[in-house]
Amino acid sequence: MNETKGLIFDIQSHSVHDGPGSRTLIFLKGCPLHCEWCANPEGMEYRQRPLYRVTKCVHVKQKCVRCIEKCPYGAIKSSGEEELPLIIDWDKCEKCTTMDCIKACLNDAFVMCGKYYSVADLMRIFTRDINFWGRNGGVTFSGGEPLAQKEFILEVLKQCKEKYIHTAIETSAYTSREHFLNVFKYIDFAFIDIKHMDSDKHKEKTGVGNERILENITDLIESGWPGRLIIRMPVIEGFNDTDENAIATAEFMKNLGLREMNILPFHRLGESKWRQLGKIYPYKDCEGTTDEVLGRIQDIYLDRDILCYVSSDTPF
Ligand code: SF4
Ligand code: SF4
Numbered sequence: 001m002n003e004t005k006g007l008i009f010d011i012q013s014h015s016v017h018d019g020p021g022s023r024t025l026i027f028l029k030g031c032p033l034h035c036e037w038c039a040n041p042e043g044m045e046y047r048q049r050p051l052y053r054v055t056k057c058v059h060v061k062q063k064c065v066r067c068i069e070k071c072p073y074g075a076i077k078s079s080g081e082e083e084l085p086l087i088i089d090w091d092k093c094e095k096c097t098t099m100d101c102i103k104a105c106l107n108d109a110f111v112m113c114g115k116y117y118s119v120a121d122l123m124r125i126f127t128r129d130i131n132f133w134g135r136n137g138g139v140t141f142s143g144g145e146p147l148a149q150k151e152f153i154l155e156v157l158k159q160c161k162e163k164y165i166h167t168a169i170e171t172s173a174y175t176s177r178e179h180f181l182n183v184f185k186y187i188d189f190a191f192i193d194i195k196h197m198d199s200d201k202h203k204e205k206t207g208v209g210n211e212r213i214l215e216n217i218t219d220l221i222e223s224g225w226p227g228r229l230i231i232r233m234p235v236i237e238g239f240n241d242t243d244e245n246a247i248a249t250a251e252f253m254k255n256l257g258l259r260e261m262n263i264l265p266f267h268r269l270g271e272s273k274w275r276q277l278g279k280i281y282p283y284k285d286c287e288g289t290t291d292e293v294l295g296r297i298q299d300i301y302l303d304r305d306i307l308c309y310v311s312s313d314t315p316f
């Protein structure tokens with residue numbers, strides 16, 4: 001029996017925007033990139049940790065101090081403000097192994113982020129969901145970066161293929177060439193993000209350059225991989241929303257024979273999650289991407305014979 005375990009922060013059944021048909025979506029923890037606009041920041045770190053949900057906390061309303069009394073590191077203090085009742089010294093939490101705040105809170109204001117699953121656990125979930133997938137559905141692995149937990153993702157994908165389960169992935173492609181090509185033997189459908197074609201700019205906002213990403217995409221196509229690949233780009237104002245970047249991305253795709261792009265408008269849905277992690281969302285003042293900008297970028301791809309889908313308006 002395989003005992004490889006993966007750290008997962010969310011599982012969603014019946015997703016219809018993450019590959020063909022209805023799908024079960026698995027979010028793996030840990031990511032080598034740190035995109036400042038990330039909508040799932042709780043997936044960045046590879047570790048279990050508590051989230052603090054301000055709206056559930058009754059510290060001010062009911063004078064509750066249960067977590068403050070139980071925290072072994074004295075990491076929680078009262079602010080007395082209704083908007084943010086507790087101030088948490090998250091640096092102290094990094095050493096914590098007990099996470100007594102979660103056990104102490106009767107209102108679910110502290111909740112655990114991240115749970116370990118064995119490959120067998122996930123296969124049981126897929127067996128439960130399989131009747132809802134229909135003819136085209138299956139499983140999509142997302143994150144975080146789903147390729148980061150190397151052994152686990154490889155083993156789950158192998159077992160999916162043994163059971164003829166359709167597999168999709170949402171990845172940054174930022175991993176070693178060897179691991180990337182190996183894992184893709186078991187993937188049918190992929191979304192790969194290209195956040196910027198200029199490596200310095202890519203590094204400025206994500207923490208890493210784009211060379212490995214572009215090389216992995218190139219090597220995948222040249223390997224004759226038979227799956228369907230959609231390139232994705234989150235459109236971020238003042239970062240990658242220029243004509244120049246769209247043209248460079250389109251040219252890169254054309255040279256490889258890639259014909260499908262999915263541009264995603266920026267939204268601020270991740271803001272509350274940044275707050276739950278005790279962090280300030282770097283894009284909290286950024287407005288959503290306008291239809292005008294999306295239309296302009298879409299035209300650049302269409303003019304170069306690349307199908308360009310906007311947001312969830314996709315043909316799958
Ligand atoms: S994780 Fe540990 S240190 Fe942090 S608030 Fe909870 S009990 Fe305190
Ligand atoms: S135990 Fe829960 S409700 Fe009470 S102060 Fe702590 S977080 Fe708030």
